[in-house]
Amino acid sequence: MSEQDGFTERLRQARTRQGLEQSKEPAVKTVGTGPWGIGFRAGVEVVSALVVGIAIGYALDHWLGTWPWLFLLFFVAGSAAGIMNVYRLFKPRGGRPGI
């Protein structure tokens, strides 16, 4: 009887894994990085948003001839986007860690 129960449980697990059964609990996975890893990730998020913002501002200025105003504007927008990226990094989203 217990063998039968064990089989049912394993069958259910296998079906859930293959997506044949809806699992109720959301998958929670955490990336095992130490404080250095988290700090590095946050830094990369800020710098990449800043780089994209600066690149857009610089390109628009080059195109429209409004140096340096759009550059300054998008520098600030890029910083804000960087802060938002870091916020999203630590904000849990629907039971999943925001990675």
Next chain:
Amino acid sequence: MAAEGQAIDALSQFALKPFLGGLGESVRLSQSNGHMLIALGLIAALMMWGTARRAIVPGRVQALAETAYDFVHDLVVGQVGEEGAKYFPFVFSLFMFILVGNLLGMLPYAFTFTSHIAVTFALAMLVFLVVTVIALSIHGTHFFSYFFPEGAPKLLAPLIIPIEIISYLSRPVSLAVRLFANMVAGHVMLKVFATFVVMIGGAAGIFGIFGAALPLAVNVALIGFELLVAFLQAYVFAILTCIYLHDAVHLH
């Protein structure tokens, strides 16, 4: 280990050279591309050899292939949901290519192609474009509501939308820089400590031999750490791809 003129030469390991000497030179194939081909061959051999026998009790190669398959499958289904299973081949290819590339770079004389930002940025742009095309094909123009969160005051739209667009465009940059920087940092550290071993060992006779044991021990520990980083960075790349796919399929 190059220690010419007491200078630590940690960056020449990333220079591109012709693959297999004259043969690579004649067809303009660098060792970076050569190692990509080796990685492709290894992955193909693993999956083809591993799935050839279809044994009920798997052997070593089959167990490895099945573990890799299950690991990525669980990752995709867990992050994107059941409807994300159709993106499994894409994520699996990316994960295996980066993982094998990272691990290949740990072998002596091998080259780490993931330590070039041209390679990682190309991979990240591929993810970015695929995810954007999937989002556009599923949601059409409704996709653009992604850049303006629901419930935010309309007055703030000129402020929020550029910031959200920059944040979205920064995804491939951060994806590329994270993998590239981790691989470069690891290999520079390995080279620096390996150079210390040679410099100290060659400098002070019998004391030098004992002194060289310290950076050698650090290097042994670093090799283990780099193996962890090689796996972790491939995992992070794959899981971020899954999260972007989740955003593309579900929007928010």
